[in-house]
Amino acid sequence: MAPLRFSANLSWLFPELSGLPARLRAAGSFGFEATEVAWPYAEPPEALARVAREAGLRVVLINTPPGDQEKGEMGLGAVPGRQAAFREGLEQAVRYAKALGCPRIHLMAGRVPQGGDRAAMRGEMETVFLENLRHAAGVLAQENLVGLLEPINTRVTDPQYFLDTPQQAAAILQKVGRPNLQLQMDIFHWQIMDGNLTGNIQEFLPIVGHVQVAQVPGRGEPSSPGELNFSYLFQLLEDEGYRGFVGCEYKPQGDTVEGLSWLRSYWDRRGRPQAGQ
Numbered sequence: 595m596a597p598l599r600f601s602a603n604l605s606w607l608f609p610e611l612s613g614l615p616a617r618l619r620a621a622g623s624f625g626f627e628a629t630e631v632a633w634p635y636a637e638p639p640e641a642l643a644r645v646a647r648e649a650g651l652r653v654v655l656i657n658t659p660p661g662d663q664e665k666g667e668m669g670l671g672a673v674p675g676r677q678a679a680f681r682e683g684l685e686q687a688v689r690y691a692k693a694l695g696c697p698r699i700h701l702m703a704g705r706v707p708q709g710g711d712r713a714a715m716r717g718e719m720e721t722v723f724l725e726n727l728r729h730a731a732g733v734l735a736q737e738n739l740v741g742l743l744e745p746i747n748t749r750v751t752d753p754q755y756f757l758d759t760p761q762q763a764a765a766i767l768q769k770v771g772r773p774n775l776q777l778q779m780d781i782f783h784w785q786i787m788d789g790n791l792t793g794n795i796q797e798f799l800p801i802v803g804h805v806q807v808a809q810v811p812g813r814g815e816p817s818s819p820g821e822l823n824f825s826y827l828f829q830l831l832e833d834e835g836y837r838g839f840v841g842c843e844y845k846p847q848g849d850t851v852e853g854l855s856w857l858r859s860y861w862d863r864r865g866r867p868q869a870g871q
């Protein structure tokens with residue numbers, strides 16, 4: 595089986611470095627071939643693309659903008675009344691993805707609006723999400739881009755988030771029925787919501803376009819103390835033939851590079867894919 599390919603999530607890694615350019619350089623120096631950034635929008639895309647190129651890095655995932663974070667927004671895809679803002683954010687994300695050569699965009703669903711009742715709003719929010727996803731799939735297809743839906747756990751991380759299980763996301767993807775919309779599997783969130791990782795990974799991997807990892811419950815390195823056996827989970831992903839990227843989206847428990855010893859060990863044991871493979 596081919597070794598897994600890892601991506602440095604620079605919205606989480608290298609917090610000891612200020613600014614995305616410095617984090618890009620640090621990720622390249624460590625030996626990553628790829629990075630992902632939730633919201634790269636504070637920097638001009640061409641400047642970021644230059645730094646990434648100089649660092650020998652591909653950018654493999656960005657998110658649609660969060661919306662008005664001061665009003666508690668965390669994505670707009672399923673938020674009633676925010677369709678125009680979602681479409682504007684999608685256009686911005688597509689501009690950045692094209693400049694960065696980034697093939698995937700996480701289409702953030704967003705939260706049940708403050709004061710709203712999840713059960714009462716579920717139908718309306720799903721209808722808005724389906725409408726926005728059909729639009730997004732068409733826009734992305736023109737640029738040969740993939741849109742991703744990520745369930746985020748509502749037990750701990752984000753109780754108001756609209757999309758919180760792979761079952762819900764898969765049902766929405768089924769309804770939209772566009773091949774360039776896929777599932778973003780964040781193993782941290784899946785463990786917290788349901789456990790049953792072997793069963794869920796095997797069931798949903800065929801529609802997965804990106805994976806992210808962090809230990810549970812502390813959201814630290816895969817090697818940090820916690821519930822998950824990543825030696826087993828990485829082997830499972832290899833055995834199941836997963837060929838996408840695995841995003842290191844975790845909170846370093848100390849110095850980022852020291853905390854990456856688990857990845858050095860993986861590369862020592864499994865070898866490193868050649869860049870561009």
Ligand SMILES: O=C(O)C(=O)CO
Nearest residue numbers: 632657700744746780
């Ligand atoms: O919160 C997360 O896990 C995300 O990946 C948001 O993009």
